[in-house]
Amino acid sequence: MSDTQSGAAQREPTIFELSRPGRGATAQMPPPLAAQVPAELRRRRRPLLPEVSELQAVRHYTRLSQLNFSIDTHFYPLGSCTMKYNPRGCNQYAMLPEFLGRHPLAPVSLGQGVLACLHELQEMLKEVTGMQGVSLTPMAGAQGEFAGVAMIRAYHRARGDLARNEIIVPEAAHGTNPATASMCGMKVIEIPCNAEGDCDLDALRNVVGPNTAGIMLTNPSTLGVFERTIADIEKLVHAAGGLLYYDGANLNAILGKVRPGDMGFDVIHMNLHKTFSTPHGGGGPGAGAVGVGARLLPYLPIPVVGRDGDTYRWLDERDLPASIGRLSGFMGNAGVLLRAYIYMRMVGREGMQRIGEYATLNANYLLARFRQAGFEPAYPSRRATHEFILTMKREAREHGATAMDFAKRLLDFGYHAPTTYFPLLVPECLLIEPTETEAKEALDGFVDAMIAIQREAAADPSRLKGAPYTLPVRRLDDVRAAKQLDLTWKPAA
Amino acid sequence: MEIGRLMSERAARDGRPLNFIGAGAYEHHIPAAVWAIVTRGEIYSAYTPYQAEASQGTLQTIYEYQTMIASLTGMEVSNASLYDGASGLAEACLMAVRANRRSKSLRILMPKAVNPTYRKCVHAIAGNQNLRFEEVGFDAASGQTAFDSLARHTGEDITAVVIQQPNFFGTLEDVDRLTDWAHKQGALVIAVVNPTSLALLKPPGEWGEHGVDIAVGEGQPLGVPLAAGGPYFGFMTTRMEHVRQMPGRIVGRTLDLDGRPGFTLTLQAREQHIRRGKATSNICTNQGLLMSAATIYLAIVGPEGLERVASASMARTAELVAELTRIKGVREVFTTPRFHEALLRLERPVGPVLEELARRGIAGGYDASHDYPELGQALLICATETKTTGDIANYASALRAVLGTARAA
Amino acid sequence: MSNNVPAELRYTKSHEWVRKNPDGTATIGITDHAQHALGDLVFAETPESGRTLAAGEACAVVESVKAASDVYAPLAGTVLEGNGGLADAPEKINTDPYGEGWLWKLKPAAIEDLEALLDASGYQRLLAESAE
Structure with missing residues (x-):
């Protein structure tokens, strides 16, 4: 390897520097049709968009792509991110023209195929996590976390238990955990870990009480070790009236072996872009499906896919009146969900283990x-x-x-x-x-x-x-x- | 292999209806090159660009995106995108609370003419932080936000006012007047805009005397397929003075050790991985893949192409409305100028009509009667540049058949 | 790490310093230790004049590439002036934390509250303890 090789040759000007007035990819434009915009609402100056040929655009963005590392070209030993191979088949089948062309608000009679996939995905995620219900709508891990804490809040409020406004977070947690708790109007209580990387149970004992809404745990923890005190934590927090939240960022470690539902967790979010291999796309889209135990079922974010006999439909406010509500404009990142579905079907039950x-x-x-x-x-x-x-x-x-x-x-x-x-x-x-x-x-x-x-x-x-x-x-x-x-x-x- | 067959069967079952639905997601032509490039492994399977030296492609694309979106909305700065338009509006409301230091009320005026799902989403996401959303009605004849019902709040402490242009009915709002009123009350203005429409319409940065403070919207129309609802992306732009209150990733241009230009994530101190419980938001990604698609789409269509897409969509919708309102029992609800959507009123419940149309392979529009019972049997329709005169004629004849009426004289 | 702790100032556990001015006002900033820990500062936001502060209230923000940190009011009082010069040159906090890098001037509600803060030797002890 030559260390002196200069990267300069690989640099690429911005697309704006390639732009020349009047140039354009006319073959990609519709014929000009007149439109009547009232004068006072009309745009006066054109926006700064590049004027380049289609080939120039293709070459520019292809060259830019070549400046990146990616899983397809490099090994990513990136802790906490689960950068596994994204099978090409998942992309191919999720991009069938019928799926791409489906308008989210088209009648469900025109979407039974995609709804069947999403319903089965809900069922499979329930199965691997041991939870009672799943909503696929959160659009990223952080939104899944938000949904989880919002459900915990809604649960306590529905019981009139208004004092519970504290979320306990071990200090090793991802930064999103405390940020999420704050976004939900909760007070964050951080507790330390001990020298072996386990949660400090004494510290936990000192902070649980009548104000505890819940605890957010990453298991295995972000310290790269399995949390050995999980059973004790579960007893302590539940006995104090709080709920347990499972940050599924590290679910890959336990897949097919143990299930958060069996450990007593009340809610989990899963990063489908980690464990279930949907692509990172240079920073998104993700998908942060949430699973819940029986206590939180009424609060799941909507819409959720329901099944009446042989037909599927979206369950909404009318079906789940206590829901924490809608987190996206439609029904979450459906295209990402399809990729996760295909991945799980390809891997199968044994593969999952x-x-x-x-x-x-x-x-x-x-x-x-x-x-x-x-x-x-x-x-x-x-x-x-x-x-x-x-x-x-x-x-x-x-x-x-x-x-x-x-x-x-x-x-x-x-x-x-x-x-x-x-x-x-x-x-x-x-x-x-x-x-x-x-x-x-x-x-x-x-x-x-x-x-x-x-x-x-x-x-x-x-x-x-x-x-x-x-x-x-x-x-x-x-x-x-x-x-x-x-x-x-x-x-x- | 098995799964390939299953997926093909399920896709075939859903078919490819002729689509006239809008309501927040719009079918536009996407040049084949857009997704051919975006699904390259180097983009599709790359991680978030934390290691700047190994992510210059992603980072430069974001910088180009920020430039295009800031200019399109007429604002100074853009972030690297958010999850979608609806959640973007929720983030904008939270941001307005941080940015408007003079207002203590946490009150946000929210017109009923704003997309109803956006309003629900804002409640679900921002409602836990004691924000209060107060509805502002619309004029029954024009479909525009009723200035009187806004003016009732003159002199009050208001944190922000939301204005959607075009509004949920497709109607064009008198944005200058609304913006100036809000600024006189010391409120910030949050614009919700359709990016395609901005090729023709005055950008939020030029509304009223001073322009809006935050602009957000659904980026899907820019090269992202309908795909059953996502993934899409939300865009957000603002004034430079508020940049530190803006959630999400931001890319800046800087120099490397050798003094050569390069790109990197900047202003990260606002973000969750550093600021934890005090972060501006818990967001830790953008919608990289979709943002890339939009950047390539805008580069290929250019200013001329986007203008043609917008004009053609507006013209096709006018044609569709003219054609459908010739059918007996079909009337347009509002009279003011619109962009590429229109609200029609039927004499029969909309749901069953849409089911009948679906059986004929037509996705005929969005049933607005649940969100707006006061408007009666209301159907929201949309035509974009993808629809031909023949498509419009097909819809009209199908609707005529479904409604069982003869052609009006 | 070099820690400059001027003898004539008072300090807080959260690393602010207070200077008592001859006219009865007070000037406030962050300590040399704090600026060192934050690294190169890229932005500072100071409280607007006229704002009433309670002791312990978060009222300014200093931001480096790696951290954004709240600055807390060591004393209650009314803000007389924020340091406008920091807008274009936040690095003054790095280069001259006790001089040009000051954050705000305050009319204290009760100047005797100053006595409750750490003196230079107390602050130095605090730094020594936390370094262990």
Whole structure:
């Protein structure tokens, strides 16, 4: 690999710089028809949209795509994100023209096919989580979380239990947990984890009480360990009158093995774009289906697919009057849901069990190799779940090589960086999740790259500070970006 | 293999009806190149662009998107997109509370002419934070938000006023007058707009004397298929002075270690992964794939193409209304200028009529009688540039047959 | 880490400093330790003049690339002036936290409340303890 290779050749001007007045893809435009807009409502100046040929646009965006890492081109050991392969078949069948052309408000008689798929998806998700009901409408994990906490709030309010306005969140939780609780008008109570990565039960005992609305738990936790005190937590919180929320971000680790419903959880959200392999699309769309136990069934967000005999229909306000309401303009990210449905059908019941097994096997294999190579696990006494944390404390102390330096240098070796500086509790941490879809050779290559970087750090730490060298750009000036805000392209004066 | 067959069968069962429904999602022509590019693995299977050096393609696309959407809405800055239009309006209401420091009331005036599902969604998402939404009625003849019912609140502490253009009925609002009134009360103005219409209509940034404060809308019409309701994307733009109150991802251009330009996520300190319980929102993604589709769509159609799409949609809807109102028992409810939707009144319940039309392969419109019982048997229809004179004639003859009436003289 | 803690100022546990001015007003900012922990500041928002503050109220925000942090009022009182110069140059908080990087001036409700705050040695002790 040549470190001196410049990325400059890969740079691409903005589409606006390619624009020339009067150019356009006329073949893609309808014939001009006159429209009568009242003068006072008429637009006076045209918007700044590029005037390019279709080929220019195709070439520009194809080139831009080539500046990205992606699962199809690179290994993403990105902890907490479950970057597994997105099977192409899921996309192909979800993009059949009949599905794409269906208007969401068309009569259900014209949508029995798609509704059957969504109803079966609800049933399959109930089955794998052990919950009593599922709503597919939340459009992302964060919206699923919102739905979950909103249901907990609605449950207590419906019982006249108005004092319950506190949500307990372990400090290792994803930032969305406290942000969600605040959005639901709840007070966030953070509790610590102990040195082995389990929830601190004494701290929990001190904060549960008549104000507890519920607890939000990620299990396995974001520390890359299974929460061993789950049964105790369940007893404590339920005995105090609170409900248990399961953040399904790490569901991949337990798929087909244990079910949150059986552990006593009242509500769970699932990231279909993680566990069920729908694509990340460079940052979305996701889908954050929620599952609930019996107590929260009346509050599920609408619409939910219902079945009367052989016909399916959307259940709405009339069917679920206590629902927390609608979270989207229509019925959630249907196209994403179809992909998850196809994925689950392709994998099947047996395949589902192997997902959890291979995801944890791959993680434990990686962890073992890293131990062998002298890297330091954050929780040395614990096995990995589907992910684990290395701490680069020693490398930072001895060579000044931080977790961020390792992350950036990995890009030069052709590996996407692991999750860095999350969870905030572990200093200089790398959260690593290989997923079940990576072959042994990919895992070995990644370990070898880390070893090579560790050697570099010892020999010449400044080498790491300047990384990456081989990408389209080198490290970017974040301070300048935030101070001299340049958020839109402007024509030269 | 098995699943492929099953999906094909189910798709075939749903068929491909001739669609005249709008009500928040619109069928437009999508150049084949848009989805051919977006489904490339490098876009489809890429992660959120946290590692900027390995995500310049995604980041530059977002920067281009921000530029196009800001200009289309006539505003200074755009975020990288939100989940959809409805939830985007909820986020805009929460943002208005943060941005309007002078107002203490948490009161938001919400016209009844705003999409009813959006209003429900706003309640579900923003209602837990003590915001109060007060309805403003519409004029029974014009279909526009009734200025009198707004003016009743003159002199009160109002946090924000929502204005949808065109409104849910397709009617064009007198946006200058509404915006100026709201600003005189010290309220912020949140515009809900259809992006296609902005090729023809005055952008929110130019409404009234000062322009609106936040503009949001459903981005689906820009290259995103109907797809049974999603995934779509919401867009949001605002003034530079409010940028730190805006939820969602934002991309900025900066320099790298060698002084070369590059793109990165910026203003992240507002976001949930840093600010946790004090974040502007719990949102942690944009709708990257759909935002990419919209950017490519806008690049291919360009300003001329978007204008033609908007004009053709408006003209086809006029043609559809003219054709359908020639049928006895079908009348247009409102008289004011509209964009590409219109509300018709039938003499029979709308639901069964739509079922009859569905049997003839026509998705005939949206039954508005549940949301607006005061309007009677109301049917909301839409035609876009995808509909031909022949399609419109087919709809008219099917409706005529369903209503069992002869052609009016 | 170098920690400049001027002897003549008073401090809070949340890392604000207060200077008692000869005219009975007070000037408030964040400490050298705080600016160091936040890193390069990119934005600061100060309270508008005339605003009445309760002690402990969050009334300003300082933002770096990696964190946005609330600043709490060490004393109750009425805001006389926010530091307008920070709008274009938030880095003054980094380069001169006790001088040009001040956040707001206050007319305290009761200047004797100042006595309840930490003195320089107390604040230094706090920093030493938290470093352990």
